[in-house]
Amino acid sequence: MPCVAGYRIQTNTAPPSISAPPPQPKGKPAKKSVIAPTLPSNAVILEVILSDTCLFPEGGGQPTDTGVIHADGITWPVLKVLRHGGSAVHYVQVVDERTAEEALGFFSTGAQVEAELDDAGWERRVDHMTLHTSQHLLSALLETKLQLPTLSWSLTSYPSPCYVEVPRGMTADEIAMIQREANNLVFEGRKVHVEAQELDRESLAPVEKTEAGRAVGRGLPDDYTGGVHRVVFIDGVDKNPCCGTHLPSLNNLQLFLLPHTDALSRSATTVARLYFLAGPRLMLHLTSTHNYLSSTAALLSCGLPQVPERVALVVDDRKAATKRVEDIESELAKYIAADLLTEMEKAPVDTLFKKHIHRQDDSSTALTFLTAIASAVADGSSKLQEKRSYVLVFSSSPTAQAATNTNVVFVAGSDDARVKALGDGLKATVGIKGGGRGLKWSGKVIGTWKTREDAGVEQVLATVS
Numbered sequence: 001m002p003c004v005a006g007y008r009i010q011t012n013t014a015p016p017s018i019s020a021p022p023p024q025p026k027g028k029p030a031k032k033s034v035i036a037p038t039l040p041s042n043a044v045i046l047e048v049i050l051s052d053t054c055l056f057p058e059g060g061g062q063p064t065d066t067g068v069i070h071a072d073g074i075t076w077p078v079l080k081v082l083r084h085g086g087s088a089v090h091y092v093q094v095v096d097e098r099t100a101e102e103a104l105g106f107f108s109t110g111a112q113v114e115a116e117l118d119d120a121g122w123e124r125r126v127d128h129m130t131l132h133t134s135q136h137l138l139s140a141l142l143e144t145k146l147q148l149p150t151l152s153w154s155l156t157s158y159p160s161p162c163y164v165e166v167p168r169g170m171t172a173d174e175i176a177m178i179q180r181e182a183n184n185l186v187f188e189g190r191k192v193h194v195e196a197q198e199l200d201r202e203s204l205a206p207v208e209k210t211e212a213g214r215a216v217g218r219g220l221p222d223d224y225t226g227g228v229h230r231v232v233f234i235d236g237v238d239k240n241p242c243c244g245t246h247l248p249s250l251n252n253l254q255l256f257l258l259p260h261t262d263a264l265s266r267s268a269t270t271v272a273r274l275y276f277l278a279g280p281r282l283m284l285h286l287t288s289t290h291n292y293l294s295s296t297a298a299l300l301s302c303g304l305p306q307v308p309e310r311v312a313l314v315v316d317d318r319k320a321a322t323k324r325v326e327d328i329e330s331e332l333a334k335y336i337a338a339d340l341l342t343e344m345e346k347a348p349v350d351t352l353f354k355k356h357i358h359r360q361d362d363s364s365t366a367l368t369f370l371t372a373i374a375s376a377v378a379d380g381s382s383k384l385q386e387k388r389s390y391v392l393v394f395s396s397s398p399t400a401q402a403a404t405n406t407n408v409v410f411v412a413g414s415d416d417a418r419v420k421a422l423g424d425g426l427k428a429t430v431g432i433k434g435g436g437r438g439l440k441w442s443g444k445v446i447g448t449w450k451t452r453e454d455a456g457v458e459q460v461l462a463t464v465s
């Protein structure tokens with residue numbers, strides 16, 4: 001099949017059907033390595049089988065093509081193609097607000113239609129072919145140079161890096177060596193070709209297993225009834241059964257391996273993922289990575305190579321600043337507590353001391369500060385000459401009033417029952433969500449904090465005696 005944008009094939013149709021949403025799978029969903037496009041839930045979809053097609057059905061780790069079918073002067077989007085037995089089923093979106101029944105008329109048995117890999121479909125196909133051929137090349141080199149079988153691979157959704165899974169982690173030197181070997185073959189422009197052989201299931205070698213029992217790759221699907229067995233060759237490098245679409249040569253297939261492997265822990269065995277990029281995805285990766293790096297460099301007013309060092313400095317500074325704020329907060333908490341204790345001491349000994357203190361604080365650790373004040377009060381009150389009963393409500397809200405603000409509240413006191421009563425009251429009256437135990441109760445409420453909230457707290461405080 002020639003690989004060109006706008007490639008069309010004239011074909012006729014078998015009886016179409018209206019696509020019903022697939023039934024919910026029972027139990028644990030099967031592991032899927034191929035990402036299929038999700039069909040729009042409100043679209044009417046026909047399932048159409050053609051006598052021939054230029055659109056690739058999902059298979060062999062390669063995702064489906066998308067494209068169009070021209071029927072009776074109308075262009076119908078093909079959202080995905082799946083293989084059922086030996087046939088490719090096209091998921092055709094019904095257009096122009098036709099009913100499924102009206103649309104079926106365009107695809108009656110024997111109707112002459114044209115399937116086309118349109119511009120968007122072609123771009124998608126080039127990406128898939130590039131990465132699929134890259135995977136064959138990469139897997140062949142891993143096998144021959146390092147005796148590392150490919151356990152599985154994933155042609156991930158654009159633009160994420162694809163990966164192969166190998167039985168162990170690889171060193172940076174090993175990865176660099178494989179990348180060098182691959183790009184030597186790319187430089188030579190090794191040819192890739194496909195041979196279709198008559199399918200004889202008996203003669204197919206069974207799927208191998210690693211010592212740990214993990215299958216190496218996958219065999220031909222059991223439901224495949226296509227009658228032919230395709231083998232993809234990279235001259236002098238690789239020969240592999242495959243149903244996917246490939247580039248005609250390794251020309252221009254610059255292969256890039258991310259220079260590390262990620263260890264994955266599976267039940268009995270540890271495997272590693274080696275990520276790779278090539279073609280359009282590699283270009284996008286380089287562009288976006290460069291943009292991330294240069295915008296970070298601009299923020300730090302430094303050159304690109306200095307970014308890691310400067311970021312390390314910023315992180316260190318930030319840690320030191322956080323520590324300093326914590327130290328100063330704990331010092332400040334003691335002063336605020338001291339003022340409260342002085343006030344408490346001036347009040348008559350046999351009365352309950354009640355107070356609400358509202359603060360403004362834009363930090364995300366406002367509650368920690370309120371807790372620090374409450375702890376300092378508890379500490380100080382235990383040292384007072386005469387024991388006092390008290391309940392305190394501390395609240396804190398951001399300086400700018402906004403409906404999305406999170407306001408935090410902390411309740412402290414000299415006995416459990418009153419703290420609990422106050423917390424319950426704040427829940428019911430001010431709508432604060434929270435909870436507590438013993439002498440502490442904390443909560444939060446989303447929204448603005450205005451006089452109404454202050455009045456609510458005062459009202460609840462008044463009920464506690």
Ligand SMILES: [Zn+2]
Nearest residue numbers: 060242243244
């Ligand atoms: Zn393949």
